[in-house]
Amino acid sequence: MDRLWTPWRMTYLRGDAPRPTGCVFCHKIEADDESELVVYRSTHVFATLNLFPYNNGHLLIVPYAHVGDLTDLAPDVLADLMQTAQQAVAALRAVYHPQAFNMGINLGPAAGAGIAEHLHMHVVPRWEGDNNYMTVLAQTRIIPDLLADTYRKLHEAWPARTA
Numbered sequence: 538m539d540r541l542w543t544p545w546r547m548t549y550l551r552g553d554a555p556r557p558t559g560c561v562f563c564h565k566i567e568a569d570d571e572s573e574l575v576v577y578r579s580t581h582v583f584a585t586l587n588l589f590p591y592n593n594g595h596l597l598i599v600p601y602a603h604v605g606d607l608t609d610l611a612p613d614v615l616a617d618l619m620q621t622a623q624q625a626v627a628a629l630r631a632v633y634h635p636q637a638f639n640m641g642i643n644l645g646p647a648a649g650a651g652i653a654e655h656l657h658m659h660v661v662p663r664w665e666g667d668n669n670y671m672t673v674l675a676q677t678r679i680i681p682d683l684l685a686d687t688y689r690k691l692h693e694a695w696p697a698r699t700a
Contacts, residue, residue: 577692633662
């Protein structure tokens, strides 16, 4: 029998992954981009890697505003969110050549929001036959690219470097 080892995920599965004091997304607003894996910043939102990704390149588009509901975002923030999501798709296509994407917002804990207090959009690249979107084997996902390498590739490939 083959074994898949992903020991870095154990802290997440146990629920004891290190978290900064306060909101994990607000922490990234003033932090160093590379250490926090913030790939891109625009006027109202930023794109960051998911620390516990479903697939390589799993991005989160996060408003700077600390709000938990879509209806609390101003129209210019909503437009920036979608424009940044569009750029994320372009960068992911350039780097990983996915065949499709899952994109969405889990609005509230009952919808699966793990960080419900700060709204964020998931951009997940997908390939035919991948099994990482839904865990099917022993709570294990196979992510063949290191987060630091994913950060570097997407940061370099982002289509618009100015906000």
